[in-house]
Amino acid sequence: MIASIRGAVLSAGLDHVVVEVGGVGMLVHTTPVHAGAARTGQEATFFTTLVVREDSLTLYGFAEDAERKLFELVQTVSGVGPRLAMAMLAVHAPEVLRDAIAGGDVPTLVKVPGIGKKGAERIVLELKDKVGVIGGLATPLPVEPVAAPQDENHQQVVDALVGLGWSTKQAQDAVERVAKTDDAPREVSALLRATLRHLGR
Known part of the structure; x- marks a missing residue:
């Protein structure tokens, strides 16, 4: 398991960052907020989860360990994979998502594409007593403007x-x-x- 990586940012897109670690560029999938905060040439640290499939190894990165744990936790629910879990964290800030699950706020959860009412209810049912143990979620750093056409x-x-x-x-x-x-x-x-x-x- 790759739990975290730290290195210079080689490049950044809207949903990923390439970080140089030991001379190797590691592609880290992350939320638009975190990708937007990365600056080429500057050092960045991500808490990571490696998702292994038969045909791929995909690294997902987060600014805080608690956010990574929330990403992993929601995937314990049937029907929630890495892509949907990342969409949940892209649409809602981690603390908002955690509060929605703990409080049974189904309308907030269904705002995420791919989550219907039944899916949201299942997430609440299975996780409402578990999300409270995840603490330390921090507000992301402000993002500097990037000009483009x-x-x-x-x-x-x-x-x-x-x-x-x-x-x-x-x-x-x-x-x-x-x-x-x-x-x-x-x-x-x-x-x-x-x-x-x-x-x-």
């Missing part, structure tokens, strides 16, 4: 949302609605976060 920004956000489970039309409509607001962010990571908040309402 606006059309390209929108498409990157749409692609990221599709990767998290929304349909292309849902993603495009949401991005367009957010982009038309008076205080719409222009940077990719900020626009993605704003769109996720919009979709989570």
